[in-house]
Amino acid sequence: MSPQIERLVERRPAVSAEQLLDGFRPSERFGEVSFGTYRPDPSQPSQAQAVEELQRFARSISGPGSGSKGGGFFSRMFGGSNGGGDKGSKQGIYLDGGFGVGKTHLLASLWHASPGPKSFGTFVEYTNLVGALTFRKTVEALSGYALVCIDEFELDDPGDTVLMSRLMRELADAGVRLAATSNTLPGSLGEGRFAAQDFQREIQVLSDQFEVLRIDGEDYRHRGLPEAPAPLADDQLEAAADERFGDDQVVSADDFEDILEHLIRVHPSRYRAMVQGLDGIVWRGVRTVDEQALALRLVVMADRLYDRDLPIISSGVPFDQIFTPEMMAGGYQKKYSRAVSRLTALAREGQMPAQPLL
Missing domain, CATH: 3.40.50.300 (P-loop containing nucleotide triphosphate hydrolases)
Incomplete structure (x- = not known):
């Protein structure tokens, strides 16, 4: 069986003011954390x-x-x-x-x-x-x-x-x-x-x-972990998604170029709602983004994907090359470094074996 496939670029959520405000709470990743679950080094x-x-x-x-x-x-x-x-x-x-x-x-x-x-x-x-x-x-x-x-x-x-x-x-x-x-x-x-x-x-x-x-302290996402995983070939994406996700899960599969165009059309305040209900992401043909305004929108999307802990399977360039060297050394370098760190973590999750059903 295969997961249910959708296209993220077909999602255009309408979000009311009340829904926007209601969304200002910790994401699922941090939905049940406490001071007791924090492990100081x-x-x-x-x-x-x-x-x-x-x-x-x-x-x-x-x-x-x-x-x-x-x-x-x-x-x-x-x-x-x-x-x-x-x-x-x-x-x-x-x-x-x-x-x-x-x-x-x-x-x-x-x-x-x-x-x-x-x-x-x-x-x-x-x-x-x-x-x-x-x-x-x-x-x-x-x-x-x-x-x-x-x-x-x-x-x-x-x-x-x-x-x-x-x-x-x-x-x-x-x-x-x-x-x-x-x-x-x-x-x-x-x-x-x-x-x-x-x-x-x-x-x-x-x-x-x-x-x-x-x-x-050090970045816990990289303590003892490998570097960014190598992207897959285009013709490997479907099989990888079938292997990683179950038939009861919903995965969005899109060309990365279409994703970039969609991010321009949707207000960033709606990105959280746009990824609601998804269990994973498949991006075909990831490329280096060299336009600043578009790159900053991609940073917001990376945050929302990380919030929901959505594994990513991708082809194209690895995520440590998704922004130009000039961007990584420029005024927004901290934003871009955070996005690279988070996308890399999600890519690692995308290449992990699916969790067995209990």
Whole structure:
């Protein structure tokens, strides 16, 4: 028997504002994680310390508006109460570390341990939410939340800098607690991407909101694992999909060029809904993407595929060649490196034997 085959390019989901907001929760990959399921590396004491600090932060959140109000934004950031009395002056907490040290696991654990209403999404998902709802409606929707978690916080252009600065400021004014992960210390956001000195005020406002926790360690996705697997030949894809997936599973099979065109036509805020219900991905003819705007959309798609832990079977170039060397060394290098890491992990899963039915 063979899996049920669909085409991702035929999926054009219509997503309401309520559905968009409801989707701001940890993905299936992190749907049941907790501080107890995080395994700190004994050789990296900062990991265990981060767990303790996040547990303390979670206890300080009592419900909507648990952050302090009154006295002005900057007085709260530099000297006001945080509502729980544990840490002092900061409205948010910020996890800084390299790829694959478990920052998203810890952020999702914080989300699970905190009272609601609460929101969890990537930086790009929040900017896409503003694009879908408008800035004012986004602020109105999130201002009643107890906690807003922002995964993969990264500033890549001046517009995003100003946008997220305003959003964080207004949420902080409403007493919303903030938590974020990134690969860049908040005072260094934007470095190497644009004229950061022209936006120091916005960057400083963002930096001042967070207590920084540094998490050291290696990328767990590559500890003791092989390099990116070699892609298959085009005529091997069908047999590989039949072997990897069961007849009760749904797999999308598309030409990679068609996927790239489809990503342009569908708003990134809908990518999560677009991959809903799939069990695997087959891409024929993966090529190096050399157009920046398209490459950034592919980064978003890689995040959504990784969220759902969708194995990938592909032909064409290996995923460590999916972006040009210039892109991998440019201002968006951290985004592209994350996407390569995640696509490589999914490609490994695609070449693993199917799990036997119990």
